[in-house]
Structures are given as C-alpha cells and as structure tokens.
Amino acid sequence: MQTYLTFNLGQSTYGLETEVVEEIFFLPEITPILDAPREIVGLINLRGKILPIIDLYLRFGYHSPEYSLTDSIIVIHWQNRRIGIIANQVCEVRQFPTAEIATHLAYERDEETGAELSLKKGIAKIEEKIIVLLNPESLVLTAKQNSDRDSEGILNLDINELEELKGETEQNLQSIRIFYDHATREERQILKERMLALMQQNELIDKHRFVPLTAVRLGKETFGIDLKIVREFTEVVKITPVPCCPPHIVGNINLRGEIITLIDICNLLELPWIERSLPTQVVIVDIDGLIAGVVVDEVFDVLLLDPAEISSVPTAIQAIDDEYLQGATIYQEKMLGLLNLTKIVTQGGLVVDEAI
Numbered sequence: 001m002q003t004y005l006t007f008n009l010g011q012s013t014y015g016l017e018t019e020v021v022e023e024i025f026f027l028p029e030i031t032p033i034l035d036a037p038r039e040i041v042g043l044i045n046l047r048g049k050i051l052p053i054i055d056l057y058l059r060f061g062y063h064s065p066e067y068s069l070t071d072s073i074i075v076i077h078w079q080n081r082r083i084g085i086i087a088n089q090v091c092e093v094r095q096f097p098t099a100e101i102a103t104h105l106a107y108e109r110d111e112e113t114g115a116e117l118s119l120k121k122g123i124a125k126i127e128e129k130i131i132v133l134l135n136p137e138s139l140v141l142t143a144k145q146n147s148d149r150d151s152e153g154i155l156n157l158d159i160n161e162l163e164e165l166k167g168e169t170e171q172n173l174q175s176i177r178i179f180y181d182h183a184t185r186e187e188r189q190i191l192k193e194r195m196l197a198l199m200q201q202n203e204l205i206d207k208h209r210f211v212p213l214t215a216v217r218l219g220k221e222t223f224g225i226d227l228k229i230v231r232e233f234t235e236v237v238k239i240t241p242v243p244c245c246p247p248h249i250v251g252n253i254n255l256r257g258e259i260i261t262l263i264d265i266c267n268l269l270e271l272p273w274i275e276r277s278l279p280t281q282v283v284i285v286d287i288d289g290l291i292a293g294v295v296v297d298e299v300f301d302v303l304l305l306d307p308a309e310i311s312s313v314p315t316a317i318q319a320i321d322d323e324y325l326q327g328a329t330i331y332q333e334k335m336l337g338l339l340n341l342t343k344i345v346t347q348g349g350l351v352v353d354e355a356i
Contacts, residue, residue, distance in 0.1 A: 001095045004124075006131060007074065007087040009056055010065065013131050014087075015094070015124065020076050020136040024090055026302045027071040028194035030179040042179050044073075044084070045199045051075065053084045054139065059119070067180045069187055070233060070299050078136045085139070092232065092256070094131075096124040101133065129256075189332060190301050197304055210304035213338070215331060216283060217298040218266055219274050222331060224305070224338045231284045231291070233299050236262070239278070250295055253282075260284065262293040265344055269324060287342050294341070305329060310338065 004015035030042035030053050039059040040052050053073065057064045073084040101122040121135040183191065212227035239251040239262060250262035262282060266274055274297065282293040310327040326338040 002098055002101070003093060003095050004131070004133060005074070005093050006091040007072075008089040008091060009087060013091070013129050014056075015096075015131045015133045016074065016076065016136060017133075018093055020078050022075040022077040022082065024072055024074050025198065026194060027067060027069065027073060027086065027180075027191065028198055029188070029191035030195075032179050041086070044195060046075070046084075047199065049082070051082055051084050053086065055086050059139075066182055069190060069301065076136050076139065078140050081140045083140055089234070090232070096131075096133075100124065186332065193303070194301070210306055211310075212302065213305050214283070214302050215300040215336060216281075216296040217300060218269070218296055219271050221269075221271060222300065222334055222336045224329070224331070224336050225283060225285075225294075225341055226338075227302060229285045229287055229341060231286045234282050234284060234293075236280045236282050236293075237278055239280070253293065255284070255293075258291070260291055260293050262295050263345075264295050265339075268344060285341060285345070287345050290345060292345060300332075303331070 003018045005018050005021050006013055006015045008014075028044055030044055032042040033040065036042070036052075039054050039056075041055045041058070041064075042053055044051050044053060055064050067086070068088070070089070072087045072090050074087050074090065075082060075084050101124050103122045119135055119138045121133045124131040124133055180187075180191065213224040214227050214230055214233075215222060215224055217223075234255065236253050239253055241251045242249055242261070248264050248267055250264050253260050253262060262280075266272070276295065276297070281296050281299055283296055283299065284291065284293050309329050311329065312327060324340050324344045326340045328335055328337050330336070
C-alpha cells in the first residue's frame with residue numbers, strides 16, 4: 001500500500017505521497033518575481049526560509065484561473081528542496097495498493113520521454129474518481145531546469161534579438177506580474193495577515209499556545225470555529241432532503257461514499273433566516289466521533305489567535321444567543337464571536353433521535 005494526500009485542482013483530483021508533504025496552509029500573500037519561470041507565481045517567507053510557489057495550471061500549460069481565499073498551499077520537501085503548490089481544495093489521505101496504480105496509459109507514445117510525461121507518477125481510482133498521482137521529483141527538478149534554461153537563453157541572445165526583446169518588454173510594461181490581481185482590499189488584508197503569521201517562528205507559536213481557528217460568515221455576522229474539530233471544508237452541489245425533520249436539518253450529502261447530515265445553526269444563534277442557493281459552503285466537523293456538516297455562507301480564513309486577545313461577549317453582539325459563544329475577539333476591524341460548536345452540536349437540540 002502507498003499513502004497519498006489527495007487534492008482538487010479545478011475538476012481534476014491529484015495525489016502526492018504523504019512522505020513528501022511537509023505542511024498545508026491557506027493561501028497567503030505571495031511576492032511575484034519578474035524573472036522567474038512562468039509557473040513560479042512568486043515567493044513567500046515561511047518562518048525565515050524562502051519558499052517558491054508553483055501554479056500547476058501554468059505548469060501544465062493552461063491559463064491560471066482566478067485565485068480564492070479558500071485555496072491552499074501544499075509544501076513539498078524532496079531531497080533538501082522545498083516548493084509549494086497551489087491547490088483549490090485539499091481532500092484527504094488515501095491508500096492505494098501498488099498493484100492497482102497504472103503507470104503506463106494507452107495514449108502515451110514511446111518517444112514521449114520528456115519532463116512533461118514524468119510529472120505523472122501513475123493513475124489510481126477511488127470509486128468513480130480518477131486520481132492523477134504526481135511525481136514530486138519532477139515537480140521540483142523541472143522547475144529548476146526551466147529556471148536555468150530561461151537564464152541561459154537570455155545570456156545567449158545576440159544584439160538584434162536583445163533589442164527586439166527589449167522592445168517587446170517596453171510594449172508590455174503594463175503586464176507586470178501581480179499575484180491574485182482581482183483581490184479586494186479586504187482580501188488583500190487577509191492575505192497579508194496570513195503571510196505575517198507564516199513568518200513567525202514555531203517557538204513563538206508553541207510558547208504562547210495560540211488557538212487555531214477558522215473564520216466563517218453566517219449572514220452578516222463573523223464567527224470563529226476551533227480548527228481542532230474541523231475535518232475539512234467542502235462545497236456542496238447536491239443535497240438530499242430528509243423527510244419529517246426539523247428545519248435546522250438541511251439534508252444529507254454523499255461525501256466520497258460517506259453520508260453526512262448538514263445542519264443550519266442560524267436559528268439556534270437567533271440569527272435571521274438565510275435563503276441559500278447551491279453550491280453551498282460546508283464545514284465538516286468531527287466532535288467525539290459525531291460527523292456533521294455545518295452550513296456557512298463563506299469561509300474567510302484560518303488564523304492563530306492569542307488566548308490573551310479573547311474577551312467576554314460584548315454588548316454589541318448580545319442579540320446573538322451567547323449561550324453558545326466562548327468569547328469574542330477583533331478580526332478585520334470587526335467583532336468575531338467564538339462558537340462553542342461542541343456544545344451546539346451535542347447540547348443544542350440539533351440531534352434528531354426520533355424514528356420516522
């Protein structure tokens with residue numbers, strides 16, 4: 001058996017051997033480098049070390065889609081080299097029998113022995129999904145080779161070619177690389193705060209015992225959920241209604257073969273009822289073995305919160321039932337209530353035990 005971390009990129013699912021995956025975090029602010037290869041969208045400072053970030057869309061020769069705050073960075077460590085790749089959604093760790101991984105496909109020709117072919121280590125199958133297993137060695141080395149080749153090509157230009165390149169550059173001065181160029185001012189601030197958090201040393205985080213939270217939006221209010229009970233974030237496009245259930249039971253979903261019930265906690269928090277349309281954002285939580293999906297309007301961020309910054313629930317949000325709030329803090333110049341989701345799920349009357 002071989003163990004892989006699976007993740008989504010657009011409509012495709014990919015896998016990386018878990019032994020090369022060092023860590024995962026939400027997309028931070030990235031600094032573009034003008035002379036870098038096209039697929040390297042920029043660099044980040046990860047706790048004092050420079051980490052190049054690769055967009056696999058560009059690596060595969062496609063146009064890059066618009067980035068999102070819910071995108072993640074997967075850090076790969078292979079033979080003393082480290083890179084980060086952008087993933088739209090990190091899924092789960094899966095095991096595949098080695099014998100069931102296809103390493104040769106009918107469309108491949110013998111002469112196709114270049115770097116592009118070696119990006120793929122094999123193909124695996126989970127139920128109805130096809131998983132493309134990536135080769136970390138090729139991801140790391142071909143990025144370096146492209147960089148070396150680009151530099152060598154510029155050095156070998158003659159005078160005429162150099163003047164022509166200079167003219168093309170002057171015509172395209174407005175096409176300077178800007179990462180996530182469609183981000184709003186608020187999104188830029190979130191990216192910057194993530195970047196600053198990644199620059200901190202591990203010792204600092206351990207010393208203060210920061211609390212990991214995910215920030216979500218319910219209607220017009222922002223809440224924090226303890227990341228320790230969050231299993232994953234997902235987007236739901238199909239919900240099966242459950243008959244004879246109270247309104248807070250949104251329905252069931254099939255998440256990779258696992259049936260999960262979705263709940264709406266707005267009524268419990270005395271928030272206005274919200275009419276949502278598909279697709280719907282869902283936070284999958286695991287509370288002492290009880291798996292449920294909490295419907296939210298938006299997943300903002302993952303942050304580390306200093307416990308010293310947590311205060312009692314202020315009067316400003318007393319309209320919300322504070323029985324299920326553990327406290328509050330300031331986030332993006334707004335008040336963020338810290339949800340006691342364990343109490344909400346286990347003691348909030350959300351569990352339906354009656355037989356139909």
